[in-house]
Amino acid sequence: MRRGGWIVLMLVSGLMMDAALAREAQPLAEDPVLERRINALGEDLRCLVCQNQSLADSHADFAIDVKNEMRLQMQQGRSDQEVVDFLVARYGDFILFKPPVKAVTMLLWFGPFILLAVGAAVLIVTLRRRRQRSEQTPLSEAEQRRAAALLGDTLDGEQNR
Amino acid sequence: MKLSWRALIPLLIFVGLAGFLARGLFLNPTEVPSVLIGKPAPLFTLPQLHEPAQTFGPAEMQGKVWLLNVWASWCVSCREEHPLLVRLARSGVVPIYGLDYKDDPAAAIGLLQQQGDPYVLSVSDGNGRVGMDYGVYGVPETYVIDKQGVIRYKQIGPITEQALDKTIVPLIKELQR
Numbered sequence: 001m002r003r004g005g006w007i008v009l010m011l012v013s014g015l016m017m018d019a020a021l022a023r024e025a026q027p028l029a030e031d032p033v034l035e036r037r038i039n040a041l042g043e044d045l046r047c048l049v050c051q052n053q054s055l056a057d058s059h060a061d062f063a064i065d066v067k068n069e070m071r072l073q074m075q076q077g078r079s080d081q082e083v084v085d086f087l088v089a090r091y092g093d094f095i096l097f098k099p100p101v102k103a104v105t106m107l108l109w110f111g112p113f114i115l116l117a118v119g120a121a122v123l124i125v126t127l128r129r130r131r132q133r134s135e136q137t138p139l140s141e142a143e144q145r146r147a148a149a150l151l152g153d154t155l156d157g158e159q160n161r
Numbered sequence: 162m163k164l165s166w167r168a169l170i171p172l173l174i175f176v177g178l179a180g181f182l183a184r185g186l187f188l189n190p191t192e193v194p195s196v197l198i199g200k201p202a203p204l205f206t207l208p209q210l211h212e213p214a215q216t217f218g219p220a221e222m223q224g225k226v227w228l229l230n231v232w233a234s235w236c237v238s239c240r241e242e243h244p245l246l247v248r249l250a251r252s253g254v255v256p257i258y259g260l261d262y263k264d265d266p267a268a269a270i271g272l273l274q275q276q277g278d279p280y281v282l283s284v285s286d287g288n289g290r291v292g293m294d295y296g297v298y299g300v301p302e303t304y305v306i307d308k309q310g311v312i313r314y315k316q317i318g319p320i321t322e323q324a325l326d327k328t329i330v331p332l333i334k335e336l337q338r
Contacts, residue, residue: 048193048298061263062298065289090296092196 195315203294207284226336228257229304234268236300242319250279259283
């Protein structure tokens with residue numbers, strides 16, 4: 001029983017170490033809950049200087065400044081949405097990795113689905129037409145004989161080689 | 162075999178796609194259009210660079226067209242546009258005010274002594290908080306602000322001779338009317 005307890009303890013501490021090592025950027029601030037909130041929100045925000053990096057990942061001066069401002073505002077009790085609105089009012093929708101659905105972004109959001117629908121429609125129409133054509137015009141006897149002769153020739157040719 | 166018009170569809174799609182991609186190839190990805198254009202310039206009150214006891218804010222500029230140039234002594238591309246700013250200031254077309262962004266005041270004053278001071282005055286934005294209100298994400302940036310205190314244009318990155326002659330000066334002249 002005592003040994004079992006040790007193993008459990010070791011496993012648990014091992015897991016905890018993993019979790020600690022797997023963290024992205026170890027926050028140094030005193031309030032880990034707040035830091036987690038900033039990082040979670042920062043995942044969906046673009047660092048404008050390093051563009052394809054998120055604010056959470058970035059150590060650019062710009063990202064650090066913005067995160068400090070986010071921290072300050074959150075400490076003042078502002079909600080995530082209010083913080084995001086604050087940033088969008090200054091840096092525009094571009095700071096969001098997920099652009100909001102608006103008149104100008106309609107094509108961006110729904111374009112791929114429209115293309116998919118058009119593609120599916122073209123495919124269905126083409127398949128239907130092809131089927132109709134092959135059902136409507138069966139081969140005549142002469143054509144069938146010719147086909148058999150051609151296929152037979154091919155087979156013979158291959159056997160002779 | 163006769164060529165039906167449908168045979169041209171793939172070609173048309175290709176040309177359309179190539180057109181979009183070609184346009185995208187020549188866009189500047191670091192230039193993010195400002196959301197502040199057409200909006201009132203955010204108000205602030207900051208200490209002046211040369212006279213820290215005195216302050217300055219956009220509220221004092223009501224009724225005037227002016228330029229707010231965000232700069233810093235540590236900013237390399239600011240030095241590129243500096244001679245142009247000095248020239249523009251000498252021409253007397255428009256008053257230029259500087260926002261010294263996240264800078265050491267002593268270094269900033271030193272630079273102006275060395276290279277000339279195009280600014281009516283500069284203010285110190287030590288922690289960059291005012292810069293954030295203006296959506297500054299790279300220095301230099303320059304804002305054209307009209308008589309009603311509305312931002313009419315934003316130059317991201319250094320001012321070029323071309324931008325000055327073709328866009329900024331004509332816009333200022335129009336706004337001054």
